[in-house]
Amino acid sequence: MSDEREPSSEVSRRRFLTVLGTTSAGAAMLSGCSTEKVEKLIPYLVQSEDQVPGIPTWYASTCTECSAGCGLHVRVREGRPVKLEGNPDNPINKGALCARGQAGLQGLYNPGRVRTPMVKQGGTWKEISWDDAIAMLAQKVGAASGKLAVISGAGRGTFSSFLGDWTSAAGGRVVRYQAFDLEPVREANLRVFGRDEIPAYDFGAAKYIVSFGADFLETFGSPTEYQLGYAESHGFTGGREPAKHVYFAPRASLTGLNADEWHAVVPGSEASLALAMAGVLMQQRGGSVSGMASVSVEDAAKATGLSGETITRLAKEFASASPSLAVAGGIGSQTAGATELCAAVNLLNYAAGNVGQTVRFGADLDHGDGFGALEALSKSLGSGEVEVLLVHEANPVFTAPRATKFGDALAKVPFKVSTAQYFDETAAASDLLLPSHHALERWDDLNARAGYWGLMQPVLTPVFSSMAPGDILLKTAQKAGGAMAKFSAATWEEQLKSTWQARFPGGDAMWRAALARGGMYQDAPVTAVKVGNADVSTSAPALEGAGEFTLLPYATSHYFDGRGANRPWLAENPDPVTKITWQSWVELSPEAAARINVREGEILKVTSPHGSVEAAAYIYPGLRADVIAIPLGLGHTELGEFAKGRGVNYLDLLGPVTGSFIPYVSVKVQVERTHAYRKVAKTEGTTRQLGRGIAEAMPLAYASKGMTLEQSAKAAGHPEHEINTPRELEALQGWRDGQVGLKDGEGRRLGNYAGEHAMWGMAVDLSRCTGCSACVTACYAENNIAWVGEEQILRGREMSWMRIERYWEGGSDGEPIEARFVPMMCQHCDNAPCEPVCPVYAAYHTPDGLNGQVYNRCVGTRYCANNCPYKVRYFNWLAYNKKAFPEPLNLQLNPDVTVRARGVMEKCTFCVQRIRGAQHVARLEDRPLKDGDVVTACQQACPSRAISFGDMHDPESAVLKIKQDPRGYHILEEINVRPAVTYLAKVLRSEPVAHAASGGGEHN
């Protein structure tokens, strides 16, 4: 359905951007002028042609929040980027953008950024001029005479190769280090197929998806791309049977919660499972893989703790679907044996004939040199081999386990230079700080995979006195002279541009086109591979320590490797799985909690052979009873005010790294109660929907028959929800019709209501929604929503206009636990209960069916919020707007949206500013508003394409068609508020778990 909707919006953007291509050179000029000028009341003495006050300018760019290389459209107002959106032209993210990508803007304006060059003298930092800084670096590099090493976190691209040349010219070596580098995947590919690369996975084409702990919706590889594909294949769209998704891991991550079946296998046992499945598959299909160790279903069952039947059943299902897809290598299951697991999964894919189909070699996704390389380097740091160490946009001091003693090794280096953007742990440990531009401030590119070159261009005057790393290197080289004198380009921009023109034909036209599209994208040909070495050890890797629990990491989709920790948008956006904000926590299964008698919020002391941390307990049903999990990425000692000292660092519990990657699952831990408590800052109240039909679901069998929810419920023999007798229903219906009469009568003829108007409506497809919460951050960014911080969230005062509710179904007496995600925003009811109770008409109904909220009329009686059955109204209890946008975060504020003051109510507006904007454009172009002209922020971001929006009075609108889907339902239909948001019921492989008895037996 998303494909039906895309074209119109794409066309308009393309046209828009062709204009931009020609003008974006002007943007480069713009970045020349200094910040002081911009702070004057009138920014432009001579107004630059592509900056019309009040009119947004769009620039194409590339996201650098992870190595996936998603394309960006940057919305710039008055010279300030105010919103990041996915670039529809980019084949990786096709216009979608994850929460981390959205929050890139808070990276640009982050108060934790390094603001000027600084040098450490006698343990204290001192500001110096760029010239002195460059001179100092040049002098040191010269003096090092080859004893130079570089750790670079930069993605693969023109810069990283230039950095390579630069370093070798200086006689040093570069280690490209990225956290979550998927080393096991690459090693397994090297061993089995002889290719040291990360292939492209096509989730969209797969008819059956098995994930061995690969969290492809969160941190594994290229999450947004995978989620787009996953929604296509796994989401329900009549016609074809949706792909089934099975997840094997000791803990259900967000990916696991979206699976149709989650099997909590013994940590480290997955390899045997994969091989056993391959065995069954080959029995069924014939064929064999030479040299592949055969593992019997029984052995696999013994190892994993699953029943033989289950394994056989799943293997058979897997075998009978083609193409299918098996993935492994996620952080959550990264044991010392991860490589073996990935190798086994390679063989499974190979046997199933997926290699070349859904697993495409030749794409060669960007990756670093692996943790092994970093370890090797850090060994040599102490030994005097390295005089000067340059760390570029990497934070190994935080992302390497403490036990690896990287920090100590670093300290031994006589001169440490950092070109960090943020004052992170590594930057703090260096001697010279050369702040580099944010990706939105500089010319750069990213070769995210073979054939894909994403471009970045400066879209604003640099926020601080930073410099493009390319320029830093060039200036240093020219200063140092000697072997480095050959780097003679005047500016990094020049060098990048010439490199591009050398790389691609077409000269300036190519350059402009590339800028407009955000890069050049040519799919690399699929490389055929054969199994070389097929031997896999299935013995579960040994775990260190004698504790009763195996410690699992939880790589959250918000914090990633920790770089998200200083972004309030990410910290406040509830974790999709636990709904916890701002804090670290310790996850235990209900059984474990009962066994050691722990309540939620009790602070637990978790002790491993290498350290111990303390965090509050959170009882999570998606966990084996013999494991506990702690989120990664918190417990920073630097990085900025929002991250510093918040939570605990999982990595403190791990041991030294012997292999080529960090075995995140490698220790057993002791858990002690402290009898101290700390309220968990979670945004959820009750985890069960008590049979209230909020997050509805229906079995695939009935859905594909095109049944409605009622029909399906009847067919499944569920008790009727309806409590009214037919006669009462008839009366009710009559009364409702009467009401329609009333509203379409007098009300519609008076004042502004006279005449024809649009009727805005939204639809959300729960069979596509994965709960990833990208929409939440998009909403914060678009609507200037203030984050309120941990203390206020403990009082339930978060302001998230758009929230993802997560309900549990089943989970008790043997039933599988099932998660239901419901995006909840203002439903813009026809009979909005919030409106009539407002004494001052601050809440009223607009002619185009919106539930308007007039901030400056609101006196703050809060009656509307009380009377809102969906509880989607949010009140400014304190002056949140004063606290939430400290310099320079305030530069991000969207000029089209009021920043709400203390004492007023606010809520989702269906992005009314975008509606009015589109209407103005249509009027200027003297045409009626087209379907797809209005795209709400959440809809735009959604990597599942689960949200659609449009005019319900337009019979041709896509949203209307979707609303007519038999799966469609309104939440709380029975109270007759007639919401404008239609939800399409989730589609289940299994019988939907019977609704829990409501009324009495609710547990909080």
Place this chain on the structure above:
Amino acid sequence: MAVIAQPPPTQTHADVTRDVVGTLSPATKGYNLMLAGAVGLFLVGVVTFTLILRDGLGLAGYNPPIFWSVFITTFVFWVGIGHAGTLISAILFLFRSPWRTAVYRATEAMTVFAVMTAGLFPIIHIGRQWIFYWLLPYPNQRYLWPNFKSPLVWDVFAIGTYLTVSTLFLIFGLIPDVAAVRDKATGWRKQVYAALSLNWQGTDNQWRHYSRAYLYLAALAAPLVLSVHSVVSWDFASSLIPGWHGTIFAPYFVAGAIYSGVGMVFTLLIPLRKYLRLEHMIGDYHFDNMSKLTLFTGTILFYAYGMEYFVAWYSGNTFEQTTFWRRAFGPMWWGGWAMIICNGLVSQLLWFRKIRVNLTALFVISIFINIGMWFERYVIINSLSNDYIPYAWDGMVPTWADWGILAGSFGWFGMWFLLFAKNFPIVAIQEIKEFIPMPRKHAASAGHH
């Protein structure tokens, strides 16, 4: 139940005037201490409110989905208190029940000051207190009018009218008595009372219009009593929150209001009558009757509580059922039971005459009633904590700001009541006299025709 007959008058008109005017004698140390205490509490409230004005309502314990809490609870509490006064002074006047005469002035004063207190809360509790007047229909160049469909605007009119009418009623009743005080007073006080007595001389002509007017005022005030708390109850009943959305609310709230009001009358009058030495004017007869009123309204309340639970169960409506299940056994169970015990059960003690005339017992019971009725409102409002969307459910803990404002409201009320009791006849001289026959020369021969 056994009835206590009205005691035969033991005093002459002169005694009555003397005794009542006597209550205005200069204040004692005890009085001044109490007054100081009240003012102190009031100042606590003032400081709290100032901080709220500075930082915002967030200082209070609000925890969405609980958007209303202690402030609205206290508002309803005080409006409720206000009801006993007008009931006794107006409705019982129309019913010609003789026992009201001795107590109605005190209760009426209580009414006015309680409503004055309640009237502050709609301002205190809103988010932008400085523009509270936007709720009034005043002409403005924006051509914006308030939304007359909103129960909150109904409230503005209901409370406004109630405050005005009950104040006028009090002042009107005071005129002849102030005149009597004037005629006993001396010096500057005489001047003051003279001014306040509006030149009252008790001529046949004045009495003629006065008594008529009093009758009509009573006739207007009577339905007002019933309407005001009905309107207040509709603030809740006209919403769709389970636990609020009930047709039973208007009568339920009115009964509760009178119940709490009479409770407060006991709390104030029992000590007051001792302090002002009015035992021979306010006695068993009056307390017995007021107790019966309490018993009556308390029983209605008890029934309403039962009905709420029954209807919740009988409706088969899962939202209602959950709400009431949680009211009894949820996180706020103690509040739910507090209201049933303090209001429902304790009131039933008044079936016993011994208790009805035992002032100590009555005083203790009255304290229970005050607490119970405050919690009733708190519990009802707390239905917000669990309405339609379980994900949004949450509880709340009041903070110092909540308690500060609550304390301030008691201080504000106490301050006014004490000042009134010392400076105006707390017992209606003229109406007491009405029940004491004047001396006759020729026996009763030329008595009434």
Place this chain on the structure above:
Amino acid sequence: MAARKMTPGVLASFEHIDVACDTIRALRAKGRKDITVFYSHPSHELEEAVGHKVSPVRLFTLIGGLTGTTAAFSMQIWMNRNWPLLVGGKPIVAIPAFVVIGFELTVLIGALCTLFGVFFLSTILRHKGVTYDGRFSDDRIGVFVPAGPDQAPALEKMFKDAGAVEVQRAA
């Protein structure tokens, strides 16, 4: 009130209500209409003796009340149509919702008019002052009859015979 010019006449005060009543009746039998009687509390006995008609103050109440009702409804209807805003899918003019304020204003304006009525009738119309005795608000009943020097002695005698405890002349 001291400023006001006093009407000359005779003021008698009584202790016994029956005596007072008889005296008043006697005076009225003599055809005197301009008697002023002072007493400290509402008393039917005296009212009968004086024999006034029912006070017209109720008219003020009625008119006030009706004004209130009309004012309330016309205000609400006009203001809602003056700037029509849809809320909760309710009609712009929703009479049931207006009833509450209709009632409140009826009571409010009704009450205000009643009070106005009292002051209008009992105070403002009394253009002339008469002598007054503080004890009338305590336990005495006063009867005042305007009289020039010529009639005064007769009146004084009459009051004394009737049993007035005190008779004084106001000039």
